[in-house]
Amino acid sequence: MSETKPPGCIDDLDRRLDLILRGLERADGADAELIKDVLHKKEHPDIFWGVAPTGRPHIGYLVPFVKIAELVEAGVKVKVLLADLYAFLVNYRHSRSLVTSRREYYRFALSAVFEAITGLPVSTIEFHQETSFSASSNFINDAYELLSFTSLGEARSPNEELASTTMLSPLMVPIVQALDERYMDCDFQLGGLDQSGYYVYGDKYLPKIGHEKRHAHIMNKMLPGLTGTKMSASNPKSKIDLLDPPDIVCQKITEARCGLTSANDNPILALLKIILVPISRLRLEQSTRLGSDTKVASPFIGPNAPDGCVFSTLSGNGEWCHYKSYEAIERDFLDGGLPANTLKASVAKAMNQILAPIRQSYEANNQWQEVLKVAYPESERDVSNTSPVTQNASEKFCIPAVLHEVSNDQVKLIPFNSALHTPDFMKGVQDCPEVWMHGPVGPFESVESFDTDFIDTVVRPKTDMLLYAVIDRCKPPTAADKDGALAGLIAYLGTSPTNLCTEIGFVVTLPQFQRTHVTSNAVGLLLKLALDLPDEGGLGFRRVQWMTSSVNHPSIKTAEKMGFTKEGVIRWDRLYPGGADTGKKSNGKPLHVDGKVSHLNESNLGRDSVMFSMCWDDWHLGGMKEHVGKRMARQ
Structure with a gap:
């Protein structure tokens, strides 16, 4: 029997670098060189991923956790920052106490996501909260200094939400996010492509307040919504909630866009490319590393699938089709060999396989159930209710x-x-x-x-x-x-x-x-x-x-x-x-x-x-x- 190694014990530096960088939306050459240099110097470099506890987490949050799972496999120490100050500033209509409840909801939900994807205990990663350091005198003084360097235009520049705000507090979030990098002081930072403007701001101004160390930034892909727009907590038709019951998951995927003209605007193919195939591939790699005697979470493949298969579909007449790459699935679908209804049914089954342990964690955790009632009282439903979550289109109205x-x-x-x-x-x-x-x-x-x-x-x-x-x-x-x-x-x-x-x-x-x-x-x-x-x-x-x-x-x-x-x-x-x-x-x-x-x-x-x-x-x-x-x- 071959010797097995736990996560993080991969000796091959190129293999570790591949796990860190694969599937990313963007990691430029300078960032890749920084990461490679750190891997030479440190056995277990550290990275943080920041998330603002605002709307209820949905399956879009699986995307960064796929990368987090790969980082853990590569021996990187992962820290999750619950950006509660950021959430309060950007969502200023909600009280501090509500944001605190949402922070705890995120802690429960994201812990369950990590365990569902990796099969590892959540203690493998660390959770930090922004307000543990944002009230310090050093943080506040650094914020004052950054304010003195920052023009109104630069505060508005990172994304469209800041560009249109009429309130002051959201314009503070580029400063807060830049200081997160300084006070978390990790070797790398993980974020979505929508964070690139914040990274540009931080790279420009952190050196002006004495923070000379440049961290590497890696950015994951963004999952489109089921309607083809951005997946958003405020648009119930665009998302699948982490706690949606199986029949609702199937219904939403059945009703999702799935056009034949292009893979770029097809949310079903995006679920496969960004979430399901990477998870399946990672589980196959874990199985190889741990050996056949160790139980690991199953990849999304059917019976008698050939070696290297990462996804299987089951047609209505009971025939299995096995694929060794996402590209093979996309090609078969666009060529007409894989019907949309077969693809959707297989994707729905795989998504429910991922979400099942998350729902089980929720059902077994009274604290999580109680915090849900406090964190999302105004528009959220009990998870046993199958009616759609709704939210009005004018939630940002100035009155x-x-x-x-x-x-x-x-x-x-x-x-x-x-x-x-x-x-x-x-x-x-x-x-x-x-x-x-x-x-x-x-x-x-x-x-x-x-x-x-x-x-x-x-x-x-x-x-x-x-x-x-x-x-x-x-x-x-x-x-x-x-x-x-x-x-x-x-x-x-x-x-x-x-x-x-x-x-x-x-x-x-x-x-x-x-x-x-x-x-x-x-x-x-x-x-x-x-x-x-x-x-x-x-x-x-x-x-x-x-x-x-x-x-x-x-x-x-x-x-x-x-x-x-x-x-x-x-x-x-x-x-x-x-x-x-x-x-x-x-x-x-x-x-x-x-x-x-x-x-x-x-x-x-x-x-x-x-x-x-x-x-x-x-x-x-x-x-x-x-x-x-x-x-x-x-x-």
């Missing part, structure tokens, strides 16, 4: 107190939720492309494109926009809402609590609800909320504007009927790039005037905008509050 239902006996406005509202909305507009004729977005080809190109791109990042679903309470309950039928969209835009102003826009009433009570009541509810005084339940704003295309006659007529005052026409206010090809309607003005040619081509359409407003004096002194009430009362 959190407004993120609630606004209603009367005819119409209800509820913050738009993709999981609940997108399918019914897209069904309502699928044969009506004209609803997008006068606006800057649309038309959308599918539920997925609406969520990706509008909700995730336009709505979710904005702090000044609150998108509502409009529910007609005069209709019977539906799957979208227990109080009635989905009738359209409406939003606050450009909201400024400082200037006490907002705009009503994205008013889309589904065709079957037009020329009814719906639009007047939806607009009236938002006017009341904005212009009523705080002691009347309103915001006490001073101005609400309505801006529409000069050729959008129904919108102009609605503004006039509701009592808005026309302030004028803003000429050539908007551009619809490619609008002629997407059914947009222009201002009708020529692009060629007296022989002079505009820089626009014929497909880029121009729009004039008509500006209307209703102000606090119109509302309280000019009779508009009563006028709007009468318009809303009409059937």
Whole structure:
């Protein structure tokens, strides 16, 4: 019998370096040389991976832990940093005590993930918390020094979330993350590709405060969501929760995108490439190292699979197909030899094999169960409940107190939720492309494109926009809402609590609800909320504007009927790039005037905008509050 070695006892330096670097999204030559140099000097170099305890962990967290498992196999000492200060600063609406509970939830969940992937006890790695050193005088003084070097633009530069924030605390997180590197003082740092901007910031400014040692940074791939967008805790359709029951996992994978045109936008192939095949390969390597007499977690292969097989699929007629690489699976699928339903069923089975011990750990751990109730009280479900987790698309709105239902006996406005509202909305507009004729977005080809190109791109990042679903309470309950039928969209835009102003826009009433009570009541509810005084339940704003295309006659007529005052026409206010090809309607003005040619081509359409407003004096002194009430009362 050959001698077996525990993890970390691999003598071959090239083999150890391969385990550290394989499958990464990026590790440049300088980082690779730093790692190789450390491996020559230290038997057990150390690395840390930082994670902010914000939304509930999902299967995207398996990605860094695949790399962590390989690092442990390579003899690297792994430290997991629970970045609780970072989480508080970036998610400033949540209390410190809530973040503390979420930190403990992450500790339980990620411990179970590590054990499920590696089969090793969680004591093999170390957990640290950011607040154990962030309150020290040295950390605070270093933060002050970095503040003195950092421009506002540099604080915003690491990612899009910081670029759009209106709050100060998120702009502190590049400083905090840079100091994490200094105070963890490990040889390497692991992160996702989305962390690259933070590493650039740290490499530039840490030397300015006396931190001369440059750490190597390695970055893992990012797992796309099941809908093709980023996998996100705030988008339930994009993710699989670590505690989702087996039938929900199967359902989500069955409904996931799985196109034949390209592997790059196929989330099922991504699950295989980034998670399942690397885990299966690692388990085969562990089995070889430990010998046949030692029990290790099983790779995702079927019976009688040949040596070197990393994944097997089982067709509906009971036939096994075995693959020795991810590339072979991808090639077979794209060539049509591997049906999508067979691929999805095999992936779902493998994912449930990974998640089963995590669910078992949760069910056996009363402390974990209790902390879940405290850490995620507002939108999370009990894990035995199979209904989808939901979260509204405007969670970053600058006035959190407004993120609630606004209603009367005819119409209800509820913050738009993709999981609940997108399918019914897209069904309502699928044969009506004209609803997008006068606006800057649309038309959308599918539920997925609406969520990706509008909700995730336009709505979710904005702090000044609150998108509502409009529910007609005069209709019977539906799957979208227990109080009635989905009738359209409406939003606050450009909201400024400082200037006490907002705009009503994205008013889309589904065709079957037009020329009814719906639009007047939806607009009236938002006017009341904005212009009523705080002691009347309103915001006490001073101005609400309505801006529409000069050729959008129904919108102009609605503004006039509701009592808005026309302030004028803003000429050539908007551009619809490619609008002629997407059914947009222009201002009708020529692009060629007296022989002079505009820089626009014929497909880029121009729009004039008509500006209307209703102000606090119109509302309280000019009779508009009563006028709007009468318009809303009409059937």
